[in-house]
Amino acid sequence: MIRLEPRTSPSPLMSVLSPVIAFGITLAVGGLIFWAMGKDPAQGLSTFVLEPFNGTRALTELALKSTPLILISLGLALCYRSNVWNIGAEGQFLMGGITGGGLALWFTTAGVGVGQVAFFPLLLVAGALGGAAWAAVVALLRDRFNANEILVSLMLVYVANLFLSWLVFGPWKDPDGFNFPQTVSFAAATEVPRLIKGMRVGWGFPVALLTALAMWLFMFHTYRGLQLQVGGPAPAAARYAGFSSRSAIWTTLLASGGLAGVAGALEVAGPMGQLTPSVSTGYGFTAIIVAFVGRLHPLGCILGSVVLSTFLIGGELAQSRVGLPSALTGIFQGVLLLALLACDTLVQYRPRWSATR
Numbered sequence: 001m002i003r004l005e006p007r008t009s010p011s012p013l014m015s016v017l018s019p020v021i022a023f024g025i026t027l028a029v030g031g032l033i034f035w036a037m038g039k040d041p042a043q044g045l046s047t048f049v050l051e052p053f054n055g056t057r058a059l060t061e062l063a064l065k066s067t068p069l070i071l072i073s074l075g076l077a078l079c080y081r082s083n084v085w086n087i088g089a090e091g092q093f094l095m096g097g098i099t100g101g102g103l104a105l106w107f108t109t110a111g112v113g114v115g116q117v118a119f120f121p122l123l124l125v126a127g128a129l130g131g132a133a134w135a136a137v138v139a140l141l142r143d144r145f146n147a148n149e150i151l152v153s154l155m156l157v158y159v160a161n162l163f164l165s166w167l168v169f170g171p172w173k174d175p176d177g178f179n180f181p182q183t184v185s186f187a188a189a190t191e192v193p194r195l196i197k198g199m200r201v202g203w204g205f206p207v208a209l210l211t212a213l214a215m216w217l218f219m220f221h222t223y224r225g226l227q228l229q230v231g232g233p234a235p236a237a238a239r240y241a242g243f244s245s246r247s248a249i250w251t252t253l254l255a256s257g258g259l260a261g262v263a264g265a266l267e268v269a270g271p272m273g274q275l276t277p278s279v280s281t282g283y284g285f286t287a288i289i290v291a292f293v294g295r296l297h298p299l300g301c302i303l304g305s306v307v308l309s310t311f312l313i314g315g316e317l318a319q320s321r322v323g324l325p326s327a328l329t330g331i332f333q334g335v336l337l338l339a340l341l342a343c344d345t346l347v348q349y350r351p352r353w354s355a356t357r
Helices: 012-036 039-053 057-081 090-111 116-145 147-167 203-223 221-231 235-240 243-270 284-291 298-322 327-343
Strands: 002-006 349-353
Touching: 002 147, 012 039, 012 327, 039 298, 039 327, 057 090, 057 203, 057 221, 057 243, 057 284, 057 298, 090 147, 090 243, 090 284, 090 327, 116 243, 203 235, 203 243, 203 349, 235 284, 243 284, 284 298, 284 327, 298 327
Parallel strands: none
Antiparallel strands: 002 349
């Protein structure tokens, strides 16, 4: 019989190994699913996990898919370390896409002459403001009325989605778009500059990497970062030290919303090139898994984004090449999160064999 014995202190080794074990369990469960569906498990797993790394173009697509996940998960990691549970990054992503896309749409329809390099910082600012404004609603309700930020941020996802639908079905609808719910295609000058000629990955990817580095410096090498992290797990100690919980709520939510908004703006002005009802494929929710797979560490968020991006791209490849359903990507994500939560138990507890009940 196996019993769990509490550790005297959390295990640093298991904290690192837990995501690795969870990834292995996910692959094992995925292989069983392929076998149950009558597919070759080796071929299925190869398509799902290895194909996204096959060649330069595949790697650039992986970088493109990782960009929004890195940005959003960085903001969520900061929130969660501060004990602020922002679940609505999806809505903040959409609002950033709306403000960034709206700016690109205005430049396109007004015919304002501007170069890609000059427009790029304007796009980032517009996206950050849109996402931060949406997160500010959550911060205000939590700060003034002690509303539950989990429910509020989650409900605002649906509001943002409906607002986007109203725009692309209504005032921003392309009059020459054959009645499809979409805006006109953005002018080339308002698109995100490409990082490599002939590839889709843009400057958003180095921006995401630099943001991760900046977040690491902020979290672990600044007094403000220390305040936020102390206030999360030990609010009583934070109050005793004079740290403001109100300030932590506003800081983390605005930063998280701003980063999600930047990700949304980069998405609509990058690979999409216009606004449609399907701006996001669930990046805001997937980034929650990324943040926990990355152990709420900025550099871990980069690795977690690569893992989840592999699943997203692998799911698309498995659908087209092996004939597997698109829902398989969601299954892989769910199994990974469940396995990670289960393995995290070993961080606080040590398994012991016992001969008696």
